[in-house]
Amino acid sequence: xxxxxxxxxxxxxxxxxxxxxxxxxxxxxxxxxxxxxxxxxxxxxxxxxxxxxxxxxxxxxxxxxxxxxxxxxxxxxxxxxxxxxxxxxxxxxxxxxxxxxxxxxxxxxxxxxxxxxxxxxxxxxxxxxxxxxxxxxxxxxxxxxxxxxxxxxxxxxxxxxxxxxxxxxxxxxxxxxxxxxxxxxxxxxxxxxxxxxxxxxxxxxxxxxxxxxxxxxxxxxxxxxxxxxxxxxxxxxxxxxxxxxxxxxxxxxxxxxxxxxxxxxxxxxxxxxxxxxxxxxxxxxxxxxxxxxxxxxxxxxxxxxxxxxxxxxxxxxxxxxxxxxxxxxxxxxxxxxxxxxxxxxxxxxxxxxxxxxxxx
Numbered sequence: 001x002x003x004x005x006x007x008x009x010x011x012x013x014x015x016x017x018x019x020x021x022x023x024x025x026x027x028x029x030x031x032x033x034x035x036x037x038x039x040x041x042x043x044x045x046x047x048x049x050x051x052x053x054x055x056x057x058x059x060x061x062x063x064x065x066x067x068x069x070x071x072x073x074x075x076x077x078x079x080x081x082x083x084x085x086x087x088x089x090x091x092x093x094x095x096x097x098x099x100x101x102x103x104x105x106x107x108x109x110x111x112x113x114x115x116x117x118x119x120x121x122x123x124x125x126x127x128x129x130x131x132x133x134x135x136x137x138x139x140x141x142x143x144x145x146x147x148x149x150x151x152x153x154x155x156x157x158x159x160x161x162x163x164x165x166x167x168x169x170x171x172x173x174x175x176x177x178x179x180x181x182x183x184x185x186x187x188x189x190x191x192x193x194x195x196x197x198x199x200x201x202x203x204x205x206x207x208x209x210x211x212x213x214x215x216x217x218x219x220x221x222x223x224x225x226x227x228x229x230x231x232x233x234x235x236x237x238x239x240x241x242x243x244x245x246x247x248x249x250x251x252x253x254x255x256x257x258x259x260x261x262x263x264x265x266x267x268x269x270x271x272x273x274x275x276x277x278x279x280x281x282x283x284x285x286x287x288x289x290x291x292x293x294x295x296x297x298x299x300x301x302x303x304x305x306x307x308x309x310x311x312x313x314x315x316x317x318x319x320x321x322x323x324x325x326x327x328x329x330x331x332x333x334x335x336x337x338x339x340x341x342x343x344x345x346x347x348x349x350x351x352x353x354x355x356x357x358x359x360x
Contacts, residue, residue, distance in 0.1 A: 023237045028269060029230075031257045032241055038087075038252035045312060048090065048248050050325055052082035052305050055107045057326075057333045058116055062106065062123055062137075065337060066283045071123050074152075075137045078107030080278040083304035084210055085111040087251025088178060088273075091259055096175030098146040098168070100161045102182060103138035104210075105150040112145050116336040126343035133346045134354070146175075155181055155188030158207065162194040165205035165268075176204040176262045184215025186229050192236075198268040199236040205268040206258050207233070210245065212277040217289050233270035245273030246302045276302070 040048065059077040066075045078085070081104075089099070089111040101108050109119050114130065122129030123137050131141050131150075140150040148164060151157040161179030168175040185191065186209050198205045209229040213220055220227050230240030239261070243254040251273060258269040276298045280287035299306075313319055 023239075025231065025234045025240055028239045028241050028257055028261060032243070032250075032254050036253060037247070037249040038256065040249060040252070042315070044090075045308065045315075046317075046325075048086055048252075049305070049308050049312060049322070050329065051086045051090075051111060051113075052248065052308065053326060054116070054329050054332070055079075055082045055085065055110050056305060057329050058110060058120070058336070059106060061333045061337050062120070063279065063283065065120075065124065065340075070341065071137065072125065073136050073138070074103065075123070075283045076104040076281065077277070077279045077283070078104055080298070080303075081210060081212060081245065081275045082107060083248035083251055084208075084245045084273045084275055087245075087248045088208065088255045091252055091255035092178065093175065094145065096168075096173055097178060098148060098161075098164045098175060099178045099180075100148045100157045100164060101150065101180035102154065102157055102185060103150065103152050104182070105140045106137070108180065109140050109142070109147060112142075112147060114142065114145065116332060117339040120336040120340040121343050124340040124343075125345060126340055127346040127350070128339070128343040132350055132354070134350065155185035155191050157181065158185070158188075159190045159194045161205060161207075162198055162203065165198060165203035166201065168204050169201070174263070176206060176259065178206050178208060180208045180210055182215060183209060183211040183213065183220050183224070183229065184218075186211075186232065187224060192232075195233055195236045195238055195268070195270070199233075199238050202265070202267040204262045206262060207238075207268060207270045209270070209272045211272055211274050213274075214277070214281070214287075214289065216281045217285065217287070219289070228272070230270055230272035233268075238268050238270050241269065241271045243271055243273045245275030246298075246304045246307070248304055248308060 055078055059079045063077055065071050085107045106119060118128060118130045122131050122133060122135060122140060125133040125136060127133050131139060135141055135150060138150060138152045158179050158181050161177045165177040168177060211229055226232060230242045233240050241254050241258060244250045254271060258271055261269055278295055309322055
């Protein structure tokens, strides 16, 4: 196999911050506190509502298909966390920016606007799936959309995200890497190794902790000495942001502030989005470590979709119109499920594809 030629072009790395350089953990937080919510247009509000509702209905149907045995292996649903993916990814530059996440990845792919049919086909292990049915629930992937997974190893995606950010810097393409991880993954050592390198090299990277309060089943307060994760970048001089991840407009506003900071060449940002998952960690988790009353209280008072629905109604949108949107989305999801069930499984020859890169 021919060796790939190495470019002789060299790029000057940004110098590490000096001891005398200004650093404030609260600088970006103060900007967010000054203006908590994104000033969305009516069109944007409706789009956020539709996208969050699509994730919710898609994940509900995925749960049903798992129960019927049509989805195998692990399946981690995003129900309750929709505002995080929609708020952040709606602010990305899809021509330049890259995204990487863990195994709770269906919602992030839907937030891109990727066809639900190919995502559902992937969940059910079909040839028409976005990873040809070989990735399944935990390993969604789309280089076309600069979405690099979908990773099953807890926290491993963060280190890979550092590599993506380095590539953006090296190629001078103006892009940034958005790396998602959970409160459980936040205690992995590789996360902090990546933070250190990202700060040293001034990489264009946004670390996003989706704090859904329970990791695989252990409450944050029982597993983390520092439960305010946005503070954890301070040791590496990375500013942090504490964000209400159940409010899509606050998440979007935080994204506007964080992304500008990174694009202006100021290095990485650590964002904590406090959210909540309604279902268990995976479909095999009965979630007995919390009460039904706790979950119901979140649904009744903090649900991101219901909150936005209430706002739309207050602005004059008829409730019947919003019900019609829900009906259309349910139809879209049903069509995606039918498509997946009727698609063929990958042939045996597929075992030998996508396992080796011959040349660049």
